[in-house]
Amino acid sequence: MLSAFGPMSIDMYLPSLPTLSRYFTAPHLAVQLTLASFFVGLSLGQLFFGTLSDRFGRRRPLLLGLILYVLTSAGCALSPSIEVLIGLRFMQGLGACAGLVISRAVVRDLFTPKEAPHIFAAMILVMGLAPIIAPLMGGYLLVWLGWQSIFWLLTVFGLFIFGLVYLGLRETHQPTAEHSLVISKVLRRYHALLLDRRFMAFSLVYAMCYGGMFAYIAGSPFVFIDLYKVPANSFGWIFGANALGLVVMSQLNRILHRRYTAEGILQTVVIIQLLAGIVLFIIGYYPEISMFAIMLPLFIYVASIGLVGPNATALAMAGQGAHAGGASALLGAMQFTAASVSAIVIGSMVMHSALPLGMTILGCAAVAVVGLRYARKLQDPALLMKS
Structure with a gap:
């Protein structure tokens, strides 16, 4: 449930993005900043909560983050302007990130590197179900009760999870003074992670x-609702179909692991993502093209994340041991930094076609291929020397 915080907070209000633009008389870029600021909060907050969870254990920092999430979600519902909403979304992201970073660290506390991909795949299942349910709920809430009701529901969701954690989650990491909160020592630990080439390559x-997925999240409401005139309460069905593909692939991951390694699966899937990005980029040059032609490469790209996510996470976290909180934080910070940049790039371009979406997804897929190629070279010293 903790791993669903991000998808619920992002996906539920996606159908309302065009409505927010009209409600606040704000340009598309300003509305996209409500998404980007949430990503920035998720990114920066993970470094903070990751350090706290290594120093004080998992429970107390998690409960602190949940309290912040509940308060800021209620504040979002009461926002009087787009500027206030942007600021509160940043603070909401800080609270939400506690669930994301600490849930990954708990997995590292309790399971071996061989078991971890299966557990991360189960978490992907929950993360995949949330994007199926959240936009559908958000679309109907928007039509029936207005955009504010979406944030009131997130407030209730935060309170519910707070109760579950308080009553049902035991401590999985004993507090230790070894993880000092002195800023210089914290920075040294993150510096050591930045120098860990294997960790950074898979991260x-x-x-x-x-980053490509969040380009899709930021751009698809304007492509489908504004350009193709899909009703807001029907948009969730399109979004949910892609999320369902992600869920199916994440569960297929367990079967594939019986015959293939995590790295072998990644090598194939990132190439598939690159091909999907190329197709989407080409389609974007033709604004008159059918909506269904755009949906197919988007479906392939999003579904394949169900295979990339658990394997890349497990490979990045494998050697981190007692520093799992910090490693999980840096991994998440990189994820949502890429998400923030993608959302800003999408928001800064005029959406007359799917071209901005295709261009951003293709760029992300290409960099992922390069990153994995470098990770493979780290396995073979001869190749690394040659490069």
């Missing part, structure tokens, strides 16, 4: 894969 693959 880059993970981050760019999700």
Whole structure:
């Protein structure tokens, strides 16, 4: 449930993006900044909560983050202007990130590197169900009760999860003074992670894969609702179909692991993502093309994340041990930095076709391929020397 915080907070209000633009008389870029600021909060907050969870254990920092999430979600519902909403979304992201970063660290606390991909795949299942349900709920809430009701529901969701954690989650990491909060020591630990080339290579693959996904999240409401005139309460069905593909692929991951390694699966899937990006980029040059032609490469790209996510996460986290909180934080920070950049890039371009969406997804897929190629070279010293 903690891993659903991001998708619920992002996907539920996607159908309302064009409505927010009209409600606040704000340009598309300003509305996209409500999404980008949430990503920035997720990114920066993970570094903070990752450090706290290594120092004080998992429970207390998690409960602190959930309290912040509940308060800021209620504030979003009461926002009097787009500027206030942008600021509160940043703070909401800070609270939401506690669930994302600490849930990954708990998996690292409890499971071996061999078991972890299966557990991350189960988390992807929950993360995949949320994008199926959230836009559908958001679309109907928008039509029936207005955009504010979406944030009131997120407030209730945060309170519910707070109760579950308080009553049902035991501590999985004993607090230790070894993880000092002195800023210089914290920075040294993150510096050591930045110098870990294997960790950074797989983290880059993970981050760019999700950068492309968040380009889709930021751009698809305007492509389908504004350009193709899909009703807001029907948009969730399109979004949910793609999320369903992600869920199916994440569960297929368990079967594939019986015959293939995590790295072998990644090598194939990132190429598939690159091909989907190329097709979407080409289609974007033809504004008159059918909506269904755009949906197919988008479906392939989003569904394949169900295979990239758990394998790249497990490979990045495999050697981190007692520093799982910090490693999970940096991994998440890279993910949502890529997401923030993608959302800003999409928001800064005029959406007359799917071309901005295709261009951004293709760029992310290409960088992911390069990152994985470098990770493979780290396995073979001869190739690394040659490069």
